Amino acid sequence: MDAPISLSVASGHHISTFSLTPTSLLVSRTGDKKWPQIETDVYNVIWAELTDNNVLEISLLARKKKSAPLSFVQINVNLHDKDKVAANAFTDALMSAAYTGVKRQRRLKVLVNPKSGPGNAVQHYIKQVEPIFRAARCLIDTTFTTHVKHGLDIAKELPLDDFDVVVTVSGDGLVHEVLNGFAAHADPTRAFRTPLTPVPSGSGNGLAVNLLGVQDGYDVAAAALNAVKGLPMSVDLFSVTQKDRRVFSFMSQVVGLLADLDLRTERLRFMGSNRFILGYLHGVIVKRRCPVKLSIKVAEADKHRMVHNLHNSRSKTTLRSPRAEPPSPDSGPATSKSPLPPMSPLPPLSLPSATLPELQHTDADADGWIAFDKPLVYMYAGKGPYVSRDLMQFPVSLPDDGLIDIVIQEMTSRRVLLHGMEVAHKGEQYWLESQRYLKAQAYRVEPYSKKGCLAVDGEAYPFEAFQVEVHQGLATLLSPCGFYKVEFDFPGKKKGAP
Numbered sequence: 001m002d003a004p005i006s007l008s009v010a011s012g013h014h015i016s017t018f019s020l021t022p023t024s025l026l027v028s029r030t031g032d033k034k035w036p037q038i039e040t041d042v043y044n045v046i047w048a049e050l051t052d053n054n055v056l057e058i059s060l061l062a063r064k065k066k067s068a069p070l071s072f073v074q075i076n077v078n079l080h081d082k083d084k085v086a087a088n089a090f091t092d093a094l095m096s097a098a099y100t101g102v103k104r105q106r107r108l109k110v111l112v113n114p115k116s117g118p119g120n121a122v123q124h125y126i127k128q129v130e131p132i133f134r135a136a137r138c139l140i141d142t143t144f145t146t147h148v149k150h151g152l153d154i155a156k157e158l159p160l161d162d163f164d165v166v167v168t169v170s171g172d173g174l175v176h177e178v179l180n181g182f183a184a185h186a187d188p189t190r191a192f193r194t195p196l197t198p199v200p201s202g203s204g205n206g207l208a209v210n211l212l213g214v215q216d217g218y219d220v221a222a223a224a225l226n227a228v229k230g231l232p233m234s235v236d237l238f239s240v241t242q243k244d245r246r247v248f249s250f251m252s253q254v255v256g257l258l259a260d261l262d263l264r265t266e267r268l269r270f271m272g273s274n275r276f277i278l279g280y281l282h283g284v285i286v287k288r289r290c291p292v293k294l295s296i297k298v299a300e301a302d303k304h305r306m307v308h309n310l311h312n313s314r315s316k317t318t319l320r321s322p323r324a325e326p327p328s329p330d331s332g333p334a335t336s337k338s339p340l341p342p343m344s345p346l347p348p349l350s351l352p353s354a355t356l357p358e359l360q361h362t363d364a365d366a367d368g369w370i371a372f373d374k375p376l377v378y379m380y381a382g383k384g385p386y387v388s389r390d391l392m393q394f395p396v397s398l399p400d401d402g403l404i405d406i407v408i409q410e411m412t413s414r415r416v417l418l419h420g421m422e423v424a425h426k427g428e429q430y431w432l433e434s435q436r437y438l439k440a441q442a443y444r445v446e447p448y449s450k451k452g453c454l455a456v457d458g459e460a461y462p463f464e465a466f467q468v469e470v471h472q473g474l475a476t477l478l479s480p481c482g483f484y485k486v487e488f489d490f491p492g493k494k495k496g497a498p
């Protein structure tokens with residue numbers, strides 16, 4: 001379809017016109033005071049049909065202006081019999097364009113955490129999310145979680161044949177639970193192929209920001225639409241092992257100042273995200289050395305090359321490239337259940353020390369491990385550019401490169417640390433000389449003091465030795481575009497410049 005397809009219908013004194021181009025829908029309605037003109041992407045069209053009693057129904061999301069959040073719009077137009085044929089043809093064309101490559105009426109398992117962050121999840125769900133799912137004629141099975149690990153238990157027992165997508169209306173904590181529930185499932189690899197997608201309603205919603213972008217990352221309607229129509233995107237997961245306990249992490253592991261400020265300011269929750277700023281300022285004043293030794297199996301240490309790789313990978317994934325339906329969990333081998341990937345053996349205890357960036361291959365041991373024992377303020381490792389709305393910690397992160405991004409903030413002046421905080425929402429601290437940025441296949445942390453904090457996906461864990469390794473593309477998320485919707489470039493480069 002190249003030429004626009006149009007429909008114009010009169011109802012009483014009012015005229016409604018609809019025009020469908022390959023990428024957008026334009027609506028003009030003389031009788032509607034609130035939405036007289038709409039221009040929206042076809043991706044934002046939720047449903048269109050002609051009912052038995054001759055009503056043309058179109059539901060969509062649209063913005064009042066470019067910077068506005070998405071609003072749910074329901075258009076109902078009473079038709080005369082003479083318009084029926086044209087209206088039918090138009091709704092067919094609109095539905096085909098709106099659901100190209102996407103299965104209609106997905107079956108959704110929805111988990112709503114009533115105790116999420118500021119406690120808005122139930123309101124979000126009832127007022128904004130459920131109406132979108134219903135408009136999309138999705139089959140919905142909703143559970144309001146009643147206790148910690150409820151989400152984990154549901155994911156662990158999830159009947160994989162019954163659902164196309166799992167939706168969490170929560171923060172990142174429930175996503176962590178569901179993934180660990182999948183890991184404990186009787187058929188874990190197949191469970192991990194069930195796409196998971198968040199509707200941001202917690203205090204930490206880094207995953208939603210990465211999937212939907214900064215503008216829509218906190219937009220509940222955009223997230224609900226992603227559950228209805230998002231593209232499956234494979235993502236790496238991490239095994240975090242401490243003694244004989246293995247936990248799956250999708251977002252981050254952190255020790256030092258940035259773990260302290262998250263976990264030690266819990267009692268200041270009433271301050272909202274300001275507690276993090278206060279915690280950071282306190283950490284900068286105290287400037288405590290993070291008492292750990294790091295061993296890393298480094299894959300890449302050149303910051304410029306990592307930015308180039310990010311751009312190359314983006315250019316290979318065309319925006320809104322032909323959509324493929326989420327790999328249905330039942331498309332996997334039904335008889336042979338594949339177990340979880342095994343853990344690799346630990347690296348040797350005595351490793352060659354390397355001083356980055358002078359890192360050379362010769363610094364590494366035979367398996368590519370190096371030790372890093374310079375004084376550091378924090379170590380942050382993970383996947384996905386944003387770990388919270390104000391902190392783009394991993395600007396060059398790729399969803400399924402099989403690597404974990406590791407940031408090591410070396411001991412430096414308070415001025416530099418404060419500057420790092422000022423530019424962190426744009427990821428520009430990446431360019432600080434004192435901030436080491438590596439991509440690795442695995443790493444290990446060994447504390448040499450008992451005083452410290454470890455946070456895994458924002459949750460507190462014992463401050464004890466742990467090892468992390470990457471499982472390439474193990475989990476599946478949904479994305480409107482097939483990559484993290486986050487911009488990052490070389491310093492001083494204008495957006496869109498070649």
Ligand SMILES: Nc1ncnc2c1ncn2[C@@H]1O[C@H](COP(=O)(O)OP(=O)(O)OP(=O)(O)O)[C@@H](O)[C@H]1O
Binds near residue numbers: 115148170202204205
């Ligand atoms: N009904 C409930 N009562 C108490 N806790 C719950 C309930 N349901 C789920 N939880 C727990 O709430 C935790 C936090 O959930 P959520 O994903 O919403 O993150 P969040 O609001 O960003 O997190 P946090 O409260 O840690 O900042 C989850 O780990 C989950 O175990």
